[in-house]
Amino acid sequence: MSTSKKSVTRESLLGMMQAYKTTSLLRTGVSMGVFDCLDEGPADAETVAGRLGSDVRGMRILLNALAAVGLAEENDGRFALLAGAEQFLVSKSPAYFGDMVRVMASDWEWDALKKLDQAVRHGGTVMEVHAETPGYEYWEDFASHAVAVARPTAQVVADALEPWAAGRDSLDVLDVACGHGMYGLTLAQRNPQARMWALDWPNVLPLAEQHAERMGVRDRVHRLPGDMFEVPLGGPYDVVLVTNVLHHFSEERAGELLRRLAPAVKPDGKIVLVGFTLDAPPAEDPAPHLFSILMLTWTFEGEVHTVQSYTRMLSAAGFTNSHRHEVPGLAFRVLVADKAAG
Known part of the structure; x- marks a missing residue:
């Protein structure tokens, strides 16, 4: 039996199983310009959807989810940036960090990680196009x-x-x-x-x-x-x-x-x-x-x-x-x- 004070729990496993959803929310908020939009001030889903050319229902669900994972805050149907977001997630900020999702949460990485079990068995990449491919996009x-x-x-x-x-x-x-x-x-x-x-x-x-x-x-x-x-x-x-x-x-x-x-x-x-x-x-x-x-x-x-x-x-x-x-x-x-x- 392990002597470590750490343990595996259902809660920690559920968090791991759903981590990709949080990543997807961050990627979507950045790519759609949601954080730039909220930098103009608190707004409801209809206003944000109108500014960004989105379906209102889709935007309402997205904004609520962003608030749920701590990437925005909701108050009586209006959404606003959390402290720090104006520094790291608003594109005009000198400290803007949002574009890193295109590197650290890229489709290229995700496609490779889907085949992790095959890579473990093989001892290396099984991808036809990968990090060592000349001219990799x-x-x-x-x-x-x-x-x-x-x-x-x-x-x-x-x-x-x-x-x-x-x-x-x-x-x-x-x-x-x-x-x-x-x-x-x-x-x-x-x-x-x-x-x-x-x-x-x-x-x-x-x-x-x-x-x-x-x-x-x-x-x-x-x-x-x-x-x-x-x-x-x-x-x-x-x-x-x-x-x-x-x-x-x-x-x-x-x-x-x-x-x-x-x-x-x-x-x-x-x-x-x-x-x-x-x-x-x-x-x-x-x-x-x-x-x-x-x-x-x-x-x-x-x-x-x-x-x-x-x-x-x-x-x-x-x-x-x-x-x-x-x-x-x-x-x-x-x-x-x-x-x-x-």
């Missing part, structure tokens, strides 16, 4: 909408490199599997001497360039379209960024990528890794273990690696003096390492 949504999570992590990376980067006459940055490009773009924004080479699939790079335009650094961004395991890397670079991608592969395959990148790093350069890490028992730090489930359904051999695994990979690739940095409020870790002498 999901990465376009990721590049467009994951900025809300990437921005604070990119600031941690820039802070970690700041004293070293500021003293360099030039700062050539290779951003591998750049996606939105926020890591390299933030370094370019902070350091006027920096130039960035963005490596990703051809369908993703235009979206990174749009972010570069908004951040005022487009003239210092260069394209490297293609497969990171095959495309000529150019260089050498002062900094190579490998962000949120190594968990797509086994330790062996991820280490192969780092060994491929190592010759492209200057002798006094650095490499930066960003991603989840396994550091604690599952119940104490669930996020990386849940992410490994997604990797199981979505990749051939991917899963979240331990810090010790990353240290081994870095050492084998010729990097040393690895330092770990936390990202406040997020489960990501940042590892910064030096190119080993010789």
Whole structure:
């Protein structure tokens, strides 16, 4: 018998069984513009339906459900935003977080997770189109909408490199599997001497360039379209960024990528890794273990690696003096390492 104070209850099981309904409500509220509408002030279902071009009965049921799960509040038939919603769910807010539903609650992820049992039996993805498929359209949504999570992590990376980067006459940055490009773009924004080479699939790079335009650094961004395991890397670079991608592969395959990148790093350069890490028992730090489930359904051999695994990979690739940095409020870790002498 278990000695844990935790237990499985009917209530906890029912909550898990219905969690997808809450996710669907959040997705729908964002996609239909309900939170933007309620930002104009409390309104009844007929008013909201009229503004959004919806059936009144359908909107009434949706608004009541949003109130039921704590995404709005109802008072005498009128609905209003809860505290915090104007910050995170209203699209004009600088802290808007709603678009992350297109990343963390995407149809691509849900379709893969429907086949979790098959992935467990098979030991990897059974999807015909998945995270390792060249030109996968999901990465376009990721590049467009994951900025809300990437921005604070990119600031941690820039802070970690700041004293070293500021003293360099030039700062050539290779951003591998750049996606939105926020890591390299933030370094370019902070350091006027920096130039960035963005490596990703051809369908993703235009979206990174749009972010570069908004951040005022487009003239210092260069394209490297293609497969990171095959495309000529150019260089050498002062900094190579490998962000949120190594968990797509086994330790062996991820280490192969780092060994491929190592010759492209200057002798006094650095490499930066960003991603989840396994550091604690599952119940104490669930996020990386849940992410490994997604990797199981979505990749051939991917899963979240331990810090010790990353240290081994870095050492084998010729990097040393690895330092770990936390990202406040997020489960990501940042590892910064030096190119080993010789």
